[in-house]
Amino acid sequence: MRYRVDLHGHLALCEANYRALERLVPRLAAGDRFALELPGGRFRLRVVERTPYTALVVIAAEASGWLAWPELAVRIYCDARLAEVVRFGRERRVAPRNPYPNRRMHQPDEKRQWNRFLGDFLAAALRHGQGVPAVCEV
Numbered sequence: 001m002r003y004r005v006d007l008h009g010h011l012a013l014c015e016a017n018y019r020a021l022e023r024l025v026p027r028l029a030a031g032d033r034f035a036l037e038l039p040g041g042r043f044r045l046r047v048v049e050r051t052p053y054t055a056l057v058v059i060a061a062e063a064s065g066w067l068a069w070p071e072l073a074v075r076i077y078c079d080a081r082l083a084e085v086v087r088f089g090r091e092r093r094v095a096p097r098n099p100y101p102n103r104r105m106h107q108p109d110e111k112r113q114w115n116r117f118l119g120d121f122l123a124a125a126l127r128h129g130q131g132v133p134a135v136c137e138v
Helices: 007-024 110-128
Strands: 033-038 041-050 054-061 072-077 082-088
Touching: 007 072, 007 082, 007 110, 033 110, 072 110, 082 110
Parallel strands: none
Antiparallel strands: 033 041, 041 054, 054 072, 072 082
């Protein structure tokens, strides 16, 4: 059966990711940096770009020994209250639906998997860390 993009599900996932980020980090300004300690290691969140309605946050792990962690770039849409993964490791701009097999060997639902990964990470961070309200000022 061919994979069909669930737009409502995707937007719900991006909204849940926004709410989780909103609880984890304070108001975002370009150049802000945050550290997050989790049982699996230490993570850095860095705001690399800030505009009136968006922010770009990069999430990276410090050296964590045997565990490989892809660097994530997350675009936060403050006006829409959504957060979406726009880069996963070296991969950028994956299509919402991919033919399979394909040259990059992306799964048909690769974009959804990136955002679910972010959601799982943020859920773990909220369970094992402390949050501060307000991601964006609009």
